[in-house]
Amino acid sequence: MNRKTQYRLLAILFLVLASTLVFWRNGINLGLDLKGGIHLIVQVETGEALRAEAEQVRERLASALTDSEIRFDEVRLNEDLRIDVLSLNSVQVPLAEDVVERNALNWAYSRRDDGLQVRMLSAERRALLELTVRQAREVIQKRIDQYGVAEPSISVYGTGEVQDQIIIELPGVEDFDRVERLIGETANLEYKLVHPTLDQTFSSPESALEALGGNVPADYEILKFEPTNSTLRESPDSELYMVAKKAAAITGRHIKNARRSEDNFTGRSEVSFFLNAEGVSLFGEVTGNNVGNLLAIVLDDVIVSAPQIEGAIRQESARITGDFTREEAEDLALVLRSGALPASIRFLENRQIGPSLGADSIRNGLNASTLGLILVVLGMLVVYKLSGLNAILCLTLNLVFLGGALSYLDATLTLPGIAGVVLTIGMAVDANILIFERIKEEMRNGKTVRSAIESAFNRVFSTILDTNITTLVASVFLYQFGTGAVQGFAITLATGLLANIFTATFVSRTIFTAILQGRQPNRLSI
Amino acid sequence: MDIIKNPRVEWLNYRWLFLVVSLFFLLAGAISLGGKGLNLGVDFTGGTLVFVRFKERPELDRVRGALSTSDLNVEGVTRFDQPSKNQIQVRMGRISDQSESDLGKDSRDVVGVLKEEYDSQVDDGKIDLNNVAHTALTECLEKAASGIGCDQNLEAVSPEENSELESSLGNEEFGVLARRILDFRTARGGIISDDAELEEIGLSADLVEQIRENFYLGSFTIISVESVGPKVGRELQDKAINAIVFSLLGVLAYIAYRFKFIYGLAAIVALFHDVFITLGLFAFFDKEISLTVIAALLTLVGYSINDTIVIFDRVRENVLLMRRADFGSILNTSINQTLNRTVLTSGMTFLAVLALYLMGGQVLNGFSFALVIGVLVGTYSSIAVASPIVLWWQSRRAG
Numbered sequence: 001m002n003r004k005t006q007y008r009l010l011a012i013l014f015l016v017l018a019s020t021l022v023f024w025r026n027g028i029n030l031g032l033d034l035k036g037g038i039h040l041i042v043q044v045e046t047g048e049a050l051r052a053e054a055e056q057v058r059e060r061l062a063s064a065l066t067d068s069e070i071r072f073d074e075v076r077l078n079e080d081l082r083i084d085v086l087s088l089n090s091v092q093v094p095l096a097e098d099v100v101e102r103n104a105l106n107w108a109y110s111r112r113d114d115g116l117q118v119r120m121l122s123a124e125r126r127a128l129l130e131l132t133v134r135q136a137r138e139v140i141q142k143r144i145d146q147y148g149v150a151e152p153s154i155s156v157y158g159t160g161e162v163q164d165q166i167i168i169e170l171p172g173v174e175d176f177d178r179v180e181r182l183i184g185e186t187a188n189l190e191y192k193l194v195h196p197t198l199d200q201t202f203s204s205p206e207s208a209l210e211a212l213g214g215n216v217p218a219d220y221e222i223l224k225f226e227p228t229n230s231t232l233r234e235s236p237d238s239e240l241y242m243v244a245k246k247a248a249a250i251t252g253r254h255i256k257n258a259r260r261s262e263d264n265f266t267g268r269s270e271v272s273f274f275l276n277a278e279g280v281s282l283f284g285e286v287t288g289n290n291v292g293n294l295l296a297i298v299l300d301d302v303i304v305s306a307p308q309i310e311g312a313i314r315q316e317s318a319r320i321t322g323d324f325t326r327e328e329a330e331d332l333a334l335v336l337r338s339g340a341l342p343a344s345i346r347f348l349e350n351r352q353i354g355p356s357l358g359a360d361s362i363r364n365g366l367n368a369s370t371l372g373l374i375l376v377v378l379g380m381l382v383v384y385k386l387s388g389l390n391a392i393l394c395l396t397l398n399l400v401f402l403g404g405a406l407s408y409l410d411a412t413l414t415l416p417g418i419a420g421v422v423l424t425i426g427m428a429v430d431a432n433i434l435i436f437e438r439i440k441e442e443m444r445n446g447k448t449v450r451s452a453i454e455s456a457f458n459r460v461f462s463t464i465l466d467t468n469i470t471t472l473v474a475s476v477f478l479y480q481f482g483t484g485a486v487q488g489f490a491i492t493l494a495t496g497l498l499a500n501i502f503t504a505t506f507v508s509r510t511i512f513t514a515i516l517q518g519r520q521p522n523r524l525s526i
Numbered sequence: 527m528d529i530i531k532n533p534r535v536e537w538l539n540y541r542w543l544f545l546v547v548s549l550f551f552l553l554a555g556a557i558s559l560g561g562k563g564l565n566l567g568v569d570f571t572g573g574t575l576v577f578v579r580f581k582e583r584p585e586l587d588r589v590r591g592a593l594s595t596s597d598l599n600v601e602g603v604t605r606f607d608q609p610s611k612n613q614i615q616v617r618m619g620r621i622s623d624q625s626e627s628d629l630g631k632d633s634r635d636v637v638g639v640l641k642e643e644y645d646s647q648v649d650d651g652k653i654d655l656n657n658v659a660h661t662a663l664t665e666c667l668e669k670a671a672s673g674i675g676c677d678q679n680l681e682a683v684s685p686e687e688n689s690e691l692e693s694s695l696g697n698e699e700f701g702v703l704a705r706r707i708l709d710f711r712t713a714r715g716g717i718i719s720d721d722a723e724l725e726e727i728g729l730s731a732d733l734v735e736q737i738r739e740n741f742y743l744g745s746f747t748i749i750s751v752e753s754v755g756p757k758v759g760r761e762l763q764d765k766a767i768n769a770i771v772f773s774l775l776g777v778l779a780y781i782a783y784r785f786k787f788i789y790g791l792a793a794i795v796a797l798f799h800d801v802f803i804t805l806g807l808f809a810f811f812d813k814e815i816s817l818t819v820i821a822a823l824l825t826l827v828g829y830s831i832n833d834t835i836v837i838f839d840r841v842r843e844n845v846l847l848m849r850r851a852d853f854g855s856i857l858n859t860s861i862n863q864t865l866n867r868t869v870l871t872s873g874m875t876f877l878a879v880l881a882l883y884l885m886g887g888q889v890l891n892g893f894s895f896a897l898v899i900g901v902l903v904g905t906y907s908s909i910a911v912a913s914p915i916v917l918w919w920q921s922r923r924a925g
Contacts, residue, residue: 364887372878416821477773
């Protein structure tokens with residue numbers, strides 16, 4: 001055996017070992033469609049975060065303008081997030097501009113009629129959108145980690161102005177209702193003071209409005225009241241409303257910890273939460289200044305309870321009682337611990353693949369693929385006799401390289417991915433058939449075995465290259481422009497084709513050369 | 527072994543016959559696409575699919591009847607997989623934008639309706655062991671151990687008793703037990719038909735008795751749910767189309783670069799021919815187009831292009847060797863020279879995908895159906911569509 005062939009064999013051996021080792025150590029990720037679990041796509045309502053930010057800026061501007069003794073009619077927030085400062089005295093416009101510049105960083109302003117128009121800069125807008133999605137992703141990650149899922153995958157995705165969708169994959173999880181509760185809850189916990197004089201409940205927003213004299217004061221809002229304790233509800237269908245301050249006295253940022261606890265007397269599940277130092281002092285201040293009033297605990301813009309303040313309280317813990325099951329209480333504590341989502345989310349897609357279905361599809365798919373492979377192997381042996389062994393070896397190596405590469409790339413094998421493997425196998429078999437047919441043809445034209453093999457490989461090389469590269473080009477585009485399923489197909493296909501080019505042109509030839517080394521046979525088993 | 531000894535077929539003489547055959551299938555495809563239309567899966571239209579497995583073979587009419595009285599937007603109830611698996615698939619219509627936030631609702635409602643229909647005679651307070659999830663099972667086992675029903679409050683027993691209980695049997699232990707029971711259920715295909723089977727995993731007779739008192743074995747279980755909101759459906763559709771269009775352009779560019787533009791064009795026309803006929807058959811047999819089927823169509827495209835290039839590559843070689851010959855006979859020779867390869871490759875691939883179609887189960891059914899058709903059409907089109915186009919172009923230029 002000459003040097004060149006030896007080196008080639010060594011290179012092949014090395015690659016086989018490397019692939020096997022990588023595959024052995026990393027294994028291969030199976031997609032949810034094969035192993036069962038929950039796949040979700042959620043949309044982060046980033047618009048809400050923009051609006052909240054704009055509302056804050058509006059409030060800041062209004063109070064700063066008042067502080068600077070600038071006269072104006074109104075500071076108004078429009079639908080399109082533009083803030084209008086209306087009816088300024090023309091002398092005070094430069095002063096007002098100065099206030100805006102200092103209080104609304106990253107906002108642009110322009111004069112309009114007798115006022116100013118303030119707009120969020122597009123870079124700021126984009127940054128805020130991205131921040132919102134990133135925070136939402138982190139909160140979801142935290143909640144899922146606390147819930148305890150092995151190898152969850154959470155990734156940001158989207159096609160809009162910024163990527164504002166989050167794909168969540170939870171292998172092995174079956175309980176969708178619980179996951180929905182854990183992920184979907186905004187969990188924005190706030191303390192808000194109830195209107196001091198109108199501290200009763202109303203049966204509809206209209207009757208509350210009537211009691212307010214037809215006009216909700218600027219710093220108050222009407223909130224739904226859904227006591228978690230059903231005994232407080234008159235009937236299951238009745239709705240209750242209360243009037244509370246818009247600005248929260250204490251927010252979720254002041255919560256240090258939360259856990260499920262049990263009521264000492266009834267033994268019912270409840271949720272206790274603990275305030276941090278700043279929260280404790282704020283709480284003392286608010287309760288001290290508003291003795292006798294009601295303080296509402298608001299969860300996601302719904303009042304869950306509204307106890308009366310009996311005196312200044314400087315304690316760090318508080319609790320939400322109600323008809324919680326143990327599971328519900330644990331989940332609420334968990335979402336409070338992991339913090340509020342920066343904006344609410346909406347479920348766009350939900351797939352739950354039961355573990356038994358996953359197992360079924362693997363078993364069926366494997367059985368069928370094995371049968372298919374056996375048929376191909378038998379076919380190659382019948383048609384090409386001993387040379388068929390060469391083809392089978394190439395096919396096996398192809399699969400070994402493919403497995404190693406997929407495992408190295410940490411790719412996930414899904415059902416469409418298996419389609420990619422099927423096509424790869426088909427093309428690998430085809431490459432061998434092309435070569436063998438060409439060898440036969442060259443031998444029919446009177447060439448010796450060795451030169452027939454030589455020229456067959458040389459001639460078929462361009463065919464194999466062109467067929468594989470054409471499909472490779474297609475798969476690169478598919479990966480680039482496709483979504484999950486299409487990408488899964490593209491990645492296995494592309495990897496398989498590269499392995500294919502290598503085995504068909506390099507490995508197969510080396511084996512022929514190695515076997516025929518030093519011999520001058522006049523027949524070839526083909 | 528040669529499949530065909532030294533073939534000498536004048537393929538291109540049959541090009542008018544090929545044209546008639548192709549037109550027939552294209553027209554038939556167009557009629558079924560236009561008439562019945564494609565049965566797009568929930569991946570693309572939005573909606574919900576719920577897969578239910580029953581203990582015993584379900585009567586479809588009974589299921590349909592029960593579901594039709596509910597206010598669910600049920601579009602179809604069909605058997606899924608082999609009848610022996612007792613599985614059905616319930617498809618529900620597009621979810622409107624406002625209910626998008628509650629994608630889980632449809633499947634919960636189906637469970638509610640079926641429970642009413644099949645398991646209404648069960649005692650109150652018992653829990654369905656065939657549908658319970660891990661946390662709830664853990665909690666209920668814990669309650670059962672302290673001698674109270676699952677619907678009662680564990681804490682309501684009395685605080686002292688309760689704390690005693692928690693210290694003697696940690697929550698962890700019940701969790702492990704619940705996991706074992708659920709794993710067993712999975713191994714049984716998601717449904718347990720008799721409590722006594724639980725003794726197989728080493729549960730004591732006492733424990734099985736406790737389970738029997740507190741749980742019942744529901745007649746069905748949900749094995750999988752797919753809910754897709756309309757927004758995602760549209761996006762998936764757009765993206766899939768984009769991906770395919772760009773990859774075809776890429777293919778066209780590469781073939782045009784390696785061969786000539788007309789070869790690329792001919793290959794692409796052949797591809798459209800193949801995909802169109804396959805889609806027509808999907809419409810004809812009312813088979814559903816899911817994302818997996820899209821993957822199969824892409825595989826078909828790859829296969830068909832491969833087949834075409836093998837012939838074109840031989841043409842490229844023969845154009846240099848057979849300088850005197852007219853283009854038609856170069857094409858014929860090239861097809862004949864690669865015919866053994868074509869028959870062998872197609873034959874073997876066909877066998878492999880046929881095995882997948884017959885044995886791959888329902889999940890792979892649409893996928894392998896597309897491939898079975900694709901292998902046949904893809905092989906045919908290289909000879910009967912792509913080659914005549916190139917010939918026609920060359921003879922027009924010569925004439």
